[in-house]
Amino acid sequence: MSNDTPNKILRDVFGYPKFRGNQENVIEHVTNGGDALVLMPTGGGKSLCYQIPALCRNGLGIIISPLIALMQDQVDALKQLGVSAAFMNSSLDAEAAREVSRQLQRGELKLLYVAPERLMTESFLNLLERLQQDNGIALFAIDEAHCVSQWGHDFRPEYRALTVLHERFPNVPRIALTATADAPTRREIVERLALEHAQQFISSFDRPNIRYRVTQKNNARQQLLSFLETEHQNDAGIVYCLSRKKVEETASWLKEQGWDALPYHAGLDAAMRSEYQRRFIREEGVIMVATVAFGMGIDKPNVRFVAHLDLPKSLESYYQETGRAGRDGLSANAWMTYGLGDVVSMRQMLMSGEAPEERKRVELQKLDALLGYCETTECRHQTVLRYFGEEHPGDCGQCDNCLEPVDTWDATQAAQMALSCVYRTGQRFGVGHLIDVLLGKATAKIEQFNHQQLSTFGIGKELAQQQWSSVYRQLVAAGLLTVDMEAYGGLKLDEIARPVLKGQQEVWMRRDAAPVKRTRTERDGKTREPFSGATSDRLWLALKAKRMGLAREQGVPPYVIFHDSTLLEMRESKPGSLTEMARISGVGQGKLTRYGDDFLKVIEENC
Ligand code: ADP
Numbered sequence: 001m002s003n004d005t006p007n008k009i010l011r012d013v014f015g016y017p018k019f020r021g022n023q024e025n026v027i028e029h030v031t032n033g034g035d036a037l038v039l040m041p042t043g044g045g046k047s048l049c050y051q052i053p054a055l056c057r058n059g060l061g062i063i064i065s066p067l068i069a070l071m072q073d074q075v076d077a078l079k080q081l082g083v084s085a086a087f088m089n090s091s092l093d094a095e096a097a098r099e100v101s102r103q104l105q106r107g108e109l110k111l112l113y114v115a116p117e118r119l120m121t122e123s124f125l126n127l128l129e130r131l132q133q134d135n136g137i138a139l140f141a142i143d144e145a146h147c148v149s150q151w152g153h154d155f156r157p158e159y160r161a162l163t164v165l166h167e168r169f170p171n172v173p174r175i176a177l178t179a180t181a182d183a184p185t186r187r188e189i190v191e192r193l194a195l196e197h198a199q200q201f202i203s204s205f206d207r208p209n210i211r212y213r214v215t216q217k218n219n220a221r222q223q224l225l226s227f228l229e230t231e232h233q234n235d236a237g238i239v240y241c242l243s244r245k246k247v248e249e250t251a252s253w254l255k256e257q258g259w260d261a262l263p264y265h266a267g268l269d270a271a272m273r274s275e276y277q278r279r280f281i282r283e284e285g286v287i288m289v290a291t292v293a294f295g296m297g298i299d300k301p302n303v304r305f306v307a308h309l310d311l312p313k314s315l316e317s318y319y320q321e322t323g324r325a326g327r328d329g330l331s332a333n334a335w336m337t338y339g340l341g342d343v344v345s346m347r348q349m350l351m352s353g354e355a356p357e358e359r360k361r362v363e364l365q366k367l368d369a370l371l372g373y374c375e376t377t378e379c380r381h382q383t384v385l386r387y388f389g390e391e392h393p394g395d396c397g398q399c400d401n402c403l404e405p406v407d408t409w410d411a412t413q414a415a416q417m418a419l420s421c422v423y424r425t426g427q428r429f430g431v432g433h434l435i436d437v438l439l440g441k442a443t444a445k446i447e448q449f450n451h452q453q454l455s456t457f458g459i460g461k462e463l464a465q466q467q468w469s470s471v472y473r474q475l476v477a478a479g480l481l482t483v484d485m486e487a488y489g490g491l492k493l494d495e496i497a498r499p500v501l502k503g504q505q506e507v508w509m510r511r512d513a514a515p516v517k518r519t520r521t522e523r524d525g526k527t528r529e530p531f532s533g534a535t536s537d538r539l540w541l542a543l544k545a546k547r548m549g550l551a552r553e554q555g556v557p558p559y560v561i562f563h564d565s566t567l568l569e570m571r572e573s574k575p576g577s578l579t580e581m582a583r584i585s586g587v588g589q590g591k592l593t594r595y596g597d598d599f600l601k602v603i604e605e606n607c
């Protein structure tokens with residue numbers, strides 16, 4: 001039995017100086033035997049919320065998780081800290097599983113990760129009962145608790161059966177954790193897991209270290225390339241694309257350009273997928289070009305960017321996908337390039353799908369919210385959080401709109417012209433042709449339809465092609481124009497366009513920035529401080545090389561040895577003794593003993 005306090009364990013075992021957010025309250029509550037429901041965003045630090053109480057209390061802590069692929073890494077990370085841990089799931093062969101059972105019976109383990117289907121077997125529950133009589137069970141942690149929800153896409157029927165824990169072990173505290181924020185899911189967790197009496201700990205879902213940016217699409221590949229070149233020369237990141245084909249093409253194109261890029265989508269065979277995922281996690285600086293099939297259960301802490309070459313389905317998806325960046329709390333980028341074509345094809349895709357009308361309507365509304373986000377001139381952190389029902393004061397200093405405030409312009413007249421051009425041409429043409437009419441071009445199509453006779457022919461010469469394209473994009477995004485499925489994606493007027501056409505309503509639009517290659521702004525320099533310059537300096541590279549060497553020797557991911565933030569702190573403060581080394585965040589006693597001397601030597605040699 002450990003009589004250590006949570007604070008002492010935080011410092012000695014994990015090497016962290018203080019708790020974050022709700023951690024301390026949760027830990028105290030659970031350590032004292034209370035049930036808890038913890039809602040915390042990705043990267044918020046959920047693991048400590050059950051690991052520390054388990055270490056403070058008598059007996060074994062059991063963590064139920066559906067993410068089998070992660071268990072090995074989590075156990076490796078705990079072993080590095082000197083905590084005896086193991087996992088039990090279908091990936092273990094019979095002998096390995098027996099060995100874990102033996103360790104359990106001898107009371108040698110402090111933490112056990114287990115898949116729900118394994119936990120629910122009668123033999124395992126019996127084993128738990130025996131354990132409880134011998135050494136006790138410290139707690140049950142139910143990770144990814146939203147898996148009980150039928151409405152989410154991670155639904156796991158076995159999660160519903162977990163109430164048996166409460167029935168058979170009424171005195172063992174339970175802590176359910178999730179990063180899914182919405183109220184219906186939360187209610188379902190409480191109900192399905194019988195957590196009515198559990199205290200709820202709800203954190204802010206803001207991810208202040210993630211910088212949100214949306215740029216207007218203008219040769220997406222080149223934009224991606226210049227984004228990578230200026231900001232992410234050696235970083236790991238994810239590039240999301242909509243289709244498998246685009247994933248393949250983008251990955252091989254990046255490879256040709258000299259980047260360490262891999263493709264990932266559901267069409268690749270399982271062995272290849274897991275090999276690529278392994279490389280992404282175990283190596284440094286790998287770029288994963290992927291469909292949304294990639295990401296669930298990736299807890300690599302130093303994903304430095306998530307780039308979207310296509311629109312996500314909704315603001316929920318966007319938040320979740322971008323949320324895979326910067327789990328370690330260091331600055332990270334969520335970058336997206338988007339254009340009129342994306343809006344049109346996304347609308348088309350949703351409307352032409354097989355889904356029932358009701359479902360389509362909901363999906364279109366979600367898309368509209370996402371488009372609203374893309375076009376907003378307000379703080380993006382504020383916009384995202386408002387969507388999830390949370391307040392944010394704005395002016396975050398971590399989104400494009402706050403860093404370089406967007407100009408808006410009175411586009412009332414332009415909108416009228418654009419809409420009336422749609423009307424006069426019969427509501428069946430695409431944007432290219434509409435703009436040709438406005439600009440008064442003599443194209444074959446215009447001749448064919450006699451559109452040079454229209455009152456809108458040539459009335460739009462004051463704006464350039466690109467500006468018209470921006471006007472149409474914003475009209476479609478705002479829902480004034482809809483995509484006509486019967487007319488091959490031609491644009492139609494929506495009811496809500498009427499007051500604009502009649503001159504009864506003003507329209508303000510964002511002025512798209514000219515497509516220039518940007519270097520960092522001053523503010524940028526400040527928030528990215530840890531990385532600017534770090535990537536090339538000798539000590540930094542030597543520290544990373546040491547970490548990689550140790551990780552390879554032991555067959556674990558590098559971040560299991562030390563996180564980037566810990567290496568950065570070593571690089572900054574250059575400890576000269578073990579005592580100084582112990583002060584660095586992330587260096588607990590176990591790691592100090594294991595690696596302290598190795599890293600002191602690297603620092604000495606490279607200063
Ligand atoms: P989540 O499961 O909520 O996504 P994790 O538990 O993986 O988050 O924690 C995210 C990262 O933050 C991890 O790298 C973890 O080591 C680190 N971390 C958690 N709590 C603290 C703390 N109090 N001080 C410093 N780092 C922390």
Ligand code: ZN
Nearest residue numbers: 379396399402
């Ligand atoms: Zn902002």
